[in-house]
Amino acid sequence: xxxxxxxxxxxxxxxxxxxxVGFLYKQQQISGQTDASAQAGNALHDIKEVIALQQVxxxxxxxxxxxxxxxxxxxxxxxxxxxxxKVTATFSTLSAKELNKVVSKILNIAVVIQKxxxxxxxxxxxxxxxxxx
Amino acid sequence: MNFMGNTKxxxxxxxxxxxxxxxxxxxxxxxxxxxxxxxxxxxxQYAYQAKRIAPSLFDGLIEEQSHIRYFVSKEEDGWLFxxxxxxxxxxxxxQKGIALENIGKVFFAEQIATTMHSPVKIGEKEALITHxxxxxxVPQSALEEGMSFxxxxxxxxxxxxxxxxxGKGSLLETKDAYILAxxxxxxxxxxxxxxxxxxxxxxxxxxxxxxxxxxxxxxxxSYARKSIAKKYKAIDxxxxxxxEVINTLSHMIFKGVTLTTFSxxxxxxxxxxxxxxxxxxxKLEDLAKxxxxxTTKVANGNAINIGGIL
Numbered sequence: 001x002x003x004x005x006x007x008x009x010x011x012x013x014x015x016x017x018x019x020x021v022g023f024l025y026k027q028q029q030i031s032g033q034t035d036a037s038a039q040a041g042n043a044l045h046d047i048k049e050v051i052a053l054q055q056v057x058x059x060x061x062x063x064x065x066x067x068x069x070x071x072x073x074x075x076x077x078x079x080x081x082x083x084x085x086k087v088t089a090t091f092s093t094l095s096a097k098e099l100n101k102v103v104s105k106i107l108n109i110a111v112v113i114q115k116x117x118x119x120x121x122x123x124x125x126x127x128x129x130x131x132x133x
Numbered sequence: 134m135n136f137m138g139n140t141k142x143x144x145x146x147x148x149x150x151x152x153x154x155x156x157x158x159x160x161x162x163x164x165x166x167x168x169x170x171x172x173x174x175x176x177x178q179y180a181y182q183a184k185r186i187a188p189s190l191f192d193g194l195i196e197e198q199s200h201i202r203y204f205v206s207k208e209e210d211g212w213l214f215x216x217x218x219x220x221x222x223x224x225x226x227x228q229k230g231i232a233l234e235n236i237g238k239v240f241f242a243e244q245i246a247t248t249m250h251s252p253v254k255i256g257e258k259e260a261l262i263t264h265x266x267x268x269x270x271v272p273q274s275a276l277e278e279g280m281s282f283x284x285x286x287x288x289x290x291x292x293x294x295x296x297x298x299x300g301k302g303s304l305l306e307t308k309d310a311y312i313l314a315x316x317x318x319x320x321x322x323x324x325x326x327x328x329x330x331x332x333x334x335x336x337x338x339x340x341x342x343x344x345x346x347x348x349x350x351x352x353x354x355s356y357a358r359k360s361i362a363k364k365y366k367a368i369d370x371x372x373x374x375x376x377e378v379i380n381t382l383s384h385m386i387f388k389g390v391t392l393t394t395f396s397x398x399x400x401x402x403x404x405x406x407x408x409x410x411x412x413x414x415x416k417l418e419d420l421a422k423x424x425x426x427x428t429t430k431v432a433n434g435n436a437i438n439i440g441g442i443l
Contacts, residue, residue: 007298007310008298008304008305008306008307008309008310009304009305009310011310011311011314012305012310012313012314012317014314015313015314015315015316015317015318015321016317018317018318018321019317019318019320019321019324021321022320022321022322022323022324022325022328023320023321023324025324025325025328026324026325026327026328026331027328028328029327029328029329029331029332030328030331032331032332033331033332037338040338040339040342041338043342044338044341044342044345046358046362047342047345047346047349047352047358048345049362050352050358050361050362050365051345051349051352053361053362053365053366053369054361054365056365056369057365057368057369058365100383103379103383107376107379107380110372111372112368112371112372113372113375113397114398114399115396115397115398116379116395116396116397116398117394117395117396117397118392118394118395118396119393119394120391120392120393120394
């Protein structure tokens with residue numbers, strides 16, 4: 001092969017090769033950065049999600065919020081038993097309005113509802129409620 | 134004379150030359166058999182300007198072909214223009230066993246018109262002489278008897294020569310090749326610089342993560358994060374489901390419907406509704422089915438049980 005006769009083509013070919021290598025390098029860096037950016041985005045999303053979950057279900061004021069349940073109706077209608085982070089409560093002779101109020105309040109507190117039983121007794125309702133947090 | 138340190142042997146190229154066997158690169162000196170020359174006084178100052186007008190000077194003298202090249206040289210009272218056919222020369226050299234890769238620079242006999250003081254033998258019958266400041270080939274018989282011949286030696290190598298290129302095989306000329314190569318090289322540099330800029334980390338997001346973790350140091354470890362997320366995600370999905378069920382059932386209480394019993398624990402729920410008539414039972418049943426709850430009508434009465442798994 002007489003390479004000298006094709007010296008000029010060789011020079012141009014090498015320059016094209018160099019350009020292609022540069023282009024591939026750039027593309028690789030872009031792709032690498034996109035991946036890194038996606039990973040960082042996912043990590044940030046995960047961290048924020050954990051923080052949000054922790055704020056809802058690990059809220060230190062849950063105990064106080066649960067205690068407010070017994071103040072929603074007359075104390076004579078409530079039997080309240082609280083042990084550590086668990087509450088067992090029995091509400092009796094509740095009107096439909098009172099029942100709604102208590103249930104709505106329970107639904108808005110971030111506790112694990114272990115048991116919720118409602119029975120209509122005559123014109124009123126009885127409710128048993130067990131939760132933990 | 135060559136003061137540029139060009140040490141390659143100088144080989145005179147003429148039509149009568151023998152086939153060569155070369156082991157090392159050589160410089161070539163072409164006899165007038167391979168070129169056409171003209172001396173002109175033209176009002177140009179630089180070689181590139183002279184080269185530009187060279188083709189017009191040979192109009193009618195040589196056939197216009199793409200493989201004609203021009204050599205120009207400034208002389209005391211004008212310019213020397215030489216036109217040569219690069220393909221014809223390359224073909225001839227190949228026939229004589231001179232491979233292109235063994236050719237260094239190519240010179241023209243005309244360049245040594247002033248330094249060649251004795252005739253140079255060309256084959257058996259002809260000789261290269263300088264006459265009227267022009268190098269030409271004449272029959273040896275035309276020379277004075279007893280005249281001594283000299284051989285072309287390296288000392289006669291001129292300073293300026295040409296490189297045989299752009300003829301056979303090569304599609305590009307050196308100038309074009311360098312222009313193209315420069316353009317591609319500039320692009321290559323641009324791509325490398327841009328690539329290097331992209332190689333830096335996405336600092337904005339990293340800073341944001343660092344800020345968030347600063348406020349919540351317990352989440353620094355990804356293991357801790359996964360553990361907390363696993364714990365709370367399970368609770369979150371289960372408790373959301375329970376609340377959705379209670380909300381859905383509460384929407385089923387409308388005029389003519391009374392909740393009789395309801396129970397819910399970690400795994401299932403069950404509610405019984407008493408209705409004022411069969412139409413309301415049917416409506417409630419449809420609503421429950423729409424929510425994919427299980428329904429059971431209570432015998433002997435307008436009541437319905439709705440239940441499901443959590």
